[in-house]
Structure formats: structure tokens, C-alpha cells
Amino acid sequence: MRDQIVYIMRKIILSILLGVIVIACKANKTQLEREHAGESKENPVLQDLASLIQLGTEETTVNLSDYFIEGSKAKIIRLPEGLKLIKNDSGIITFSGKMNNSIDYVSVEFDQQHYDIPVRNTSRIPYTFSFTPDKKYKKLQVKGSFNGWDVNANPLVLKDGKYQFTVMLNPGNYQYCFVEGDKEFIDPTNPKKVSNGVGGYNSTFSVGDLDAIKPFITTVGNQKKWKIIADQEVNFLAFYNNQFISLSKGKELQGKVPQEAEEATRSFIRVYAYNNKSGVANDILIPLHKGIPIEKVDELPRTDKRKYIMYSLMIDRFKDADPSNNFQVGEPEVKPEADFQGGDLKGITEKVKEGFFTNLGVNTIWLSPVVQNPDEGYGLLDTDYIKTKFSGYHGYWPVSSSKIDPRFGTEEDFKELIEEAHKRNINILVDYVANHVHLNHPVLKEHPDWITKAKLPDGTDNIRKFDAQRFTTWFDKHIPSLDFSKPEVVDQMTDSAVYWFKNYEIDGFRHDATKHIQNEFWRTLTKKLKEQVILPENRSIYQIGETYGSHEMVNSYVNNGMLDAQFEFSLYHHLSNSVTNPKISMKDLKIALEENLFYYGSHNIMGTISGNHDKIRITSMGDGSFADGEDTHKTAWIKKTLNKNPLGFKKTGIVMAFNLTAPGVPVIYQGDEFGMPGADDPDNRRMMEFDIANGSDQRPWVISERKELLEKTKKLTHLRENNMALIYGDTKILYADQNVLVFMRHYMDNTVITALNAGESTEKVSITLPQTKSYRKLKTNFGQGFKINENQLELILKGNSFEILTDNKK
Template sequence: MKRRVLSLILVPFLLFYALPAGAVEKEERKWQDETIYFLMTDRFHNGDPSNDFEVNVKDPEAYQGGDFQGIIEKLDYLKEMGFTAIELTPIFDNEAKGYHGFWIQDFYKTEEHFGTIKEFKKLVEEAHKRDMKVILDFVVNHVGPNHPWINDPKKEGWFQGKQPLNDNGEENPDLPILNTENPEVKEYLFDAAKWWIKKTDVDGYRLDMVQQASQPFWSEFSKEVKSVKKDFYLLGEGSNNNLQNISKYDDNGIGGFVDFPQAEEMRKVFQKPDVSMEGLFHYFDQNQSLFEQPHLMGTIIDNHDMNRFTSLIVQNKQFPGTRWKLALTYMYTVPGIPIVYYGSEIALNGGESSDNHRLMNFKTDEELIDHITKLGELRQDLPALTRGTMELLYEKDGMAVFKRNYKDETIVVAINNSSKSQQVTISSDELEENKELRGVLAGGMVKEENGDYSIILDRESSEIFALAEKSGLNLSFIGALSAVYIIFLIFIYFVWKRGRKKRKDTK
């Protein structure tokens, strides 16, 4: 009881201190304000055992029970971590052992292991009730290896060869590549894409390997889907790391693209300490020159096609939680839309192929989840993190400081990716005179002294600062708060006195 009362007394003080002064007024939500959780339906959560046929959790290539109902049951879990959207690997009807969703058999049916279309519609409705958006992986370039179209004489001209699903081609059957220049193929894909929007009210598509279709195809595709839902988000994923080639598709209605080059650099920088961060800070400048809306780029650390970031950390004999915190702080605070692969919040491990599709485990340490939750809150509360300009203020020996500016809001991010404490002095010329930096991630404060801000960070740690007016004693606030506490204490006294009288009366 004493602990609870103490917490009630302290909460107003903590809230007053934590909120940055002069924050920008909340504006209409845009796609660049989203934070996306990317999951593989079969490997996330089993909510409906009735569809668990041919399920074998000991076989990494078999279905393991995840379904739409399981996602519904975990929406609050995702919402509480600050995620505003979920992205799903393909949910369409697949061939045997197509747990990942990429061996599509029928574009108009859901995979029966995942649930019915009615259950998927319920998933979208439940997400929307929580103000969360839903993005589907929509594959236009291939179908399953044994699709009936292959031997259908009426579908002659629908295909243009075969290629492996991914780099581990020896473990996967060749996939028939659709001829997206064929008018009948285009009509089929456009109709299917629109049908899912009309039927389920999904909010966006991730487009696999955009370079396997032409620019005119994507222009038509974009026009068709946005005729159904205007603010429909299209996230393109290229087949290589050359953003200059992928940027050719920027004028074809695709909102943003998965930023693989930056992901590779993040994985190199943050898998162990004492690695220079200099290379990271070229990407926003590059994206600004290549893309019309660089804030809509998809920022990732890993995904379903890559060895998990945790595996790189373990190889370097580092503690995963510490390394993940630094990488996530960077990813959440630079321009772009963070896309967090399921299991990252528990530092799930995994190597090549299906090993990085391990079943999710919800019974783990909360420390990394708490860090993600705080980052998610800050992205929603501080528009500079989603809409602001970016400027590097300092980078040396694994320590970096950069600022984000939007209107009257200035946010300063400091990341110490080194094995020792670091002190960095930032001139008020780079910020403003007679202000202070309030730590909104871990706490703490840096006041301007003699024209400088001296930022000190422990080894392998990070902080996000809000630039604010120098704080002092707010006598009116303290007086009002004191009056509230006096009334509160009087109330507690009378409750205690009444309880004592009742105990006497019952003796």
C-alpha cells in the first residue's frame, strides 16, 4: 500500500520532467509516421488449434501453427510496444509446405493453415480498432512451383522462365516467373490486388522484387490500387542492393523502398563495439538525391531473407540486448519508416533459410521490449523524428551525435558505439544558446555552459535529447501541485480513520 501511494505522488513529477517543452503540435498522421512490425503468420502465434493439420514444430520446413487468430490475440502486445502497423508475408493459398507464403496457388483464397478470409477480415478490423494499419506482401512476379497454370494451354504466354526463390536455390524449387507484360496477366493481378482492398480494407502492399516487372507495369498497378483506396502505401523491395537502379521506379507510384544498403551497414556497425559509424550517415543524403520522398524508405536491420542480426552479434561474442538497443535507437531516429522483423524484441536468433523463421517465443526478458516501447512512444510524440531534417554534428571512434529539426522542435540523438565512456562537446552554434538538452530516453540533462553542450555517454549506450528552455523553479506549478497533495493526504487520512473505526466496531 505504501509503495502504491508513493508511486501516485511521484508520477506527476516524472511526467512533468519527461515531456519536452515546446513540442510541435500533433499533425495529421502520414505514412512516414508509422512504425511497422513485420511478421510471418505461421511462425508468430497459434490462436486456433482447429487449423493445425500437417503441423510439426520440430520440422523447420513444415507449418508450425501460427494463424490470423494468433495475430489478433497479440495485437495489444504490438500496440503497447508502439507499433502502428503490421506487415504480413503472403497469406494467399499455398502449395504443400509453403508456410512462408511465397508458393502461391490461388490469389483469391487465404492459406487454410492461417484461417478463413472472414478471420482475416476480423484481423484487419481489430487492427483498425486499435488505430493500426495492415500491410500485405503481394507477389506479382511468380507463383508456386506446381501451379496449375503451368500446364494450362489457355495460359500459354503467362510465364517467362524460372528462377530460385532466394540465394539458397539448392534448397528451394524453381519458381515460375509471371510475364507481367502479358495483358491477361496484368488484368488478373490488378483485379486480385483491388479485390483484397475492397474485400478486407487492407492499407498497403509490400511488392516483392520490383525489378522483375517494368516501370509502366508498376505505374498501372499503382493507379489501379489507389483508385480503390487513395492513401494506399506501396513498399517496393528490390532484388539487389543498388538503390540507384531501384530509384528508377520512384516515379511509378511506389511510395518507398526497402533500404538494403543501409541495413547492411547497420549490421556491420552495430554487431560489435568500436566500429566507426561514419558510413551510416551517407545514406540519407544519398536517398534525398535519389528519391522524391526519402522519409518513406523502409528502414530494416533484418528480414525473412537474411540471417538474423542476433546471429552476427553472437558470432562476435557480444551481448545481444546491448547491441540491439544501439541499432534500434539508430533505426528509430533516422529518416525512414522502421520495419522491425518479428522476434527482434526478444533478440531471436536464426541463420540461413528457414532457420531465421523460428517460432516466436513470448516468455522472455522485458528489457529490450521496454526499450522498443520507449522508442515507439518517442516516434509518436516527436514529429522531428519522422519528418525532420537530419544533420550530423559529430562522429569519431564509434561515437556519433546528430540532430533532427522540424519547425520549432530540435531533437539530438547521441549513440556511443564504443567500449569506453565518451564525452562530446557540441557548440551552441550548432544548437541554440541558453537552452538545455533533456534526456527523453534514459533521462538526464545537459545544460549549455559557456557556449557549449557537453554530452557524456557510458560505453555502448544511447540517449535522445529534446532541446528546451532552461528549467528553473516553477513556483505556481509547485504551489498547485502542493495543494493537490495536501487534499490527497487529507483524503487518505479520512479513509484510514474510517477503516480504523470499522475495525473497532467489528470487535
């Protein structure tokens, strides 16, 4: 009762401030401030900004160990009105109810300090799925993004001539398909469908009002005098690092910071806003240096994760600089495309030294796995068009979790690569494989019982059942999945992961097959990294996962105690489909971007990809290289896809423009920067080309288009790496129709407007801009026509083109 009275009084006092963000200087600094100030961490507590808690429909469970290393010692001292604590089991807390406000916070006491964690009410509403069958089915099942693609989640029962059930869902678009036996098919009664990314389609349905206008807040001014304004009256909640400091109501929040911020080399202001009529607004994130908002990108360190521009490469397929370590499997059953081709660590170091990555404008390199793989061929693809085994050139079949594959180089080679990259302010991420190991891995020889069962109870093979047997399925017979329900497996594999940070100055991991590993592994790994690396070495580490699934599933791994981010495959599929398929509207991309911001936050660091080693090349999608429904896996083996026409390059440019100006971490897959073509694996994994003029395709128009796209990509990365609005800015979607999408990024007095036209014809678009600043200094970067009259913007966009408007600071 006493704690509640203290908080009520505190709230009254703070409300008197009428929106001024201010708080008395505290004697104890938070962990975040100690980290940026480089001070000791004798009592490690909440590391980094607290991730937002999203309430469930009825009950919500929060593991306080995600926020504090010793979560069992944390004490809840305040819950928002409307919530009730019903269970606290050694720091795993469960509460029920619904908050009276859309946004609030939970207060936690740890080590005699208090921390405030923002909380958001559920937005789920009931949706009734209904299907009137067109024929009689023996056993019909349904799976989709609404149920984690689990055919058993929502059993279909035929009643009164319909299959029907009700689920609670957030507003948005959802994909689904029906399943009968081993056959999957779209809804024959629903004309709405989208590509499923593997040569087929999924049906779709929408939930809620997707055109509803929510409040929008933004920063205006400069580091000397700034404020936050809203386009309608809202309730503002402001936080300094991990402490609530202000609650106010209105359309403005004056920009002042706590006095203690003046002592911190890096701290943050976070602001949330909502009203009961329109819902929750975007959130604001402002990095501070000595209490002053940062306005110049060069004030951000190399390790600032929101500053990342990532380049994804396959070591074996990038650059061969040391022929002495070229050892192919050489078995006749292994086709050349499936064997080692000579790329190595020295080749990457060579390109680092030459300035390849710096000139391209990327500051982070994601390496495919460096660990040792088998010397023999495994697996068997036996079809009417190809019969082959495979080598482990890709790195995903580890026979060791700590040794570098000698075909890639030595420990010294790897250390030199990291050192040379860091000299040039480039981060190095390593692909880590924990889910499975090769049959020849020593851990299986010592502990053969550490793997999941190869057979299911019905006698079928537990192979590639990625959704139905999510935590146990094997990817293939020679790479059994580890059983992470066993604590000893978790302990062993997390130690192996930490080894890479203790022995090499790497900056993070890309985690393979994330959703197939239980949460305990991720929590244990991140806790060990905090205890053994992050806190004692004052070191920044970025962990990004690979998960195909619903937004809820993907986001369940992203928090302070698990991963920093995941790759946003859903956004990529909407982007690639909307840009390359004229039947799919750019409004779908608009909705996908809104869903991204809703689930992962306005300032998320999810990976937004141009493609990867498992997908058709975006340039080949764009130029119509493949017929509708074509088996691109077959195509990848029977012919080498070539650039078909200039349209593919234009489409790729639009994808690059979106990724390099939208929120998140942009990821360029090797060769996409100039439009390498390709179908599925192995056609999308060709050896990298560096000399366009003397490359594999000598057609003059191809050389010209590749050079033009490369220059556009470099210009886009340059805009990204030098503009705070594209790193810490808020995002507002300004316009969307069938062919055009326009959105704005804004930070203080800095504005960037991205306009994309995926249609064939020139489009003229008129937009009313927010009345927050003067737009007279906007300039074009890619030569498109535009006019500005106060806050009225008129754009003229050529077909299949883009434009980025920025402030002219001269």
C-alpha cells in the same frame, strides 16, 4: 513565347515578396486539397505531392502518367532554363541539357490547372575505375553497386597492363567484386572491404568529397510565428502543395502561407534551397491544418505514412490461436523447421486485442503473404549437413492469388483482424507476390505460356540469376516467374492485386521481388488503385517494395505512379556492420545516411529495418555468435543459436535507436524488440515468444537483458510516435568518428539529438549545435551524461550505448 513571358513576369512579381511565402487565392483547388477536404474527385489529377525529377547526365525521360492518370493529356508549359524538350510521345517526355540552377521546376497544365514539379540537376562526376591485375585472368568481369551488379555493364579490357574504364557517378561509397567464371572474389589490391550480408565481403571505393559541407535549412518558431533559416546564403524555392509560390535569396524565409490554405484540412509547404558554391541543401516539409503548421502528432491521421512504425511478422511463426486449422505437410522429406507450425490470423487478432502492438508502440503491421500455398513439399536442399524439402509456410509459393490459406484462417478471420486493428489505429499491410506463382496455380494451367523460359540459350537453367537475368530468372523450379512483357499477364496480376483492396480494408502492400518485374506492371497497378480505390474511396494506400540493388535502381521504382517506398537494405547493411563490427567506422554509417537523404529525399518513407526473415538476427551479429566468414546457412540447420552475451543486446539497442529516430519508416522484425537470436533461415524464423520470463531460454542474465532491451524499444517507439521532429523534422549530422555518430532532427521549436557509441569505451564528444534556438531545455532519456552551454553540447557516452536528447516541454 507568350507562356514564357507570363512566367518571367510571374517570377519578377514573386521575387518582390523578398521571401514571404504568399500567393493569391486560386479559384480551383488541387487534387491534394480535394482529397484531404473529402470533396468529390470527378476530374482526378495529381494525387499526393509530386515526386522530384532527378536529371540524368545527358538526357532525362519522364513519364507524365506517373503524375497524372491520363498523362498523355498533360501539357508542358514551362521548362527550366538550360533544358530543351526533345521528345513528347503521348506523355512520355524527354529533355536534354543541364539547368542553370541546381533546383528548379517543370510546369504542367492538366484539365485547365497548372502543376509545378521540382527538378534537381545531376550531381554525377566522372570516375575512372582502374585495376592492375596480380595475375593472368582468362575472362575477368566486374559488378557492383555502381552498375546495378551487372557483369556485362562495364566490360573489362586489358590495356597497358591495366583494366580501366570511366563512369559517371554521384558522390558516395560503392561496393564491387570481380567475377571469373562462376567464382566471385574481392579486389586483391584494395584493402577496403565491407560485409556483403551473406557471409562474404565486397571491395569498396569512394567518389567525390564525402566531407563537403552543404547548406542546411531548418524551421524555427511555432505555429503562430515561424520561419525557415539557412546557415549560409541560399536561393529558396517554396511550393504550396504542387504549385511554385516563391523564389528568394538570403538566409531567411518568412513563414506565411497562401490564403487558400486556410480552407484545407491538410496541405503542405515544401521548401528547397541551394547555392552555387556549396550545392543543394536539405528540403523542408511542413504539414498544415487550416493553414497552420501542425505541431502535435495526434493531429496526424492513422494513415499518415510518415507516422508509421511498422512491425514485420510471419503469420505461421507468430501465434497459434486456432489448433483446428493446423495442417502440416507431414512428409518425411520435410524437416519440422521447414513445415507449418500453426500460426494463424486469429493469433494475430488475439495479440491486437490484448494490446501487444499498442504497448510495443507500433501502429502498422506487415503480414507475410496470406494467400493459399501448396499442400505438398517442394524444393530440395541436399548438402553434407541437411537434406530436406520445404512447405509453403512462409506464403511465397502461391497456388492462388486471391484465396486465403485455410491454415491461416478464413475471410471472416482476416476481416476481423483488420477491423480490430483499425479500432486501435493500427494499419494492416499485406505481402503480395506477383513475380512468380507455384506450378499448381490455376493461371498456369489456363495459360502455360505466361511464364519466362526455364532454359537460357546456352542450355543452362535460368535459376537464381538475379542480376544477369533480372526480369526472367526463376527463384526455383517449382515457382516459375511470370512474363510481364505480356500485357495480358500485367492485366491479370494487377487485377488480382486490386482484389485485396476491394474486398478487404487493408492499408497497403509489401511487394516481393520488386526489381524482377518490369515497370509497366507497377504503373498499371498503381493507376488501377488510383482509379478504383484511392480516388473513389478517398483512401490512403502505402506500397513498399523489396529490391536489392544500387540506389539508382531502388529509387527508379519510387514515384507518384509506382511505389511509395522500398526497404533500404543498403542503409541496413551499413548500420549493422558499423554497429557490430569494430573494424568498420561509424563514418561509413554517416555517409550511408547522407546517401539515403540524397537519393530518397529528406522526408522519405523508405523502410529502415532491424532485420527480416532472410537475414541473420541482429542480436546474434552483435554478440559475436558467428566466426568471420562462417557459413551461417549451415549453422542455421546444425544448431540452435543462443544469446551469447549481453553485448548483442546493447548492439541491438543501438540499431533500434538509429532506426526509430532517423528519417524513414522504422520496421521491427518480430522478436528483435527483445533480442531473439538466430542464424540464417530457418533459425531466424522460430516461433515468436511473448513471455520472456517463461521463454525458451531460462538463463537469468538472458531474461534480464531481454526485459531491459524490450523496455528500451518501447521507450524509443514512444518517443517516435509522440514527437513531430521525428516524423516531419529535418536531419543534420552533427558528428561522426570511428565509434560515434550524432545527428539532430528538428521541427519548429522541437529538437531531438541522437547519439550512438558503438565502441567498447566511454566516449566524450563536444559538438557545436546550430545557432537556431535555445537548447537549455534539452533532457536525457536514457541516463547518459551531457552538458549544454548555449550552443555547445558535451556528451559522455558509455561504451555500446546510445542517448536521445529531447526538449523538456514541462
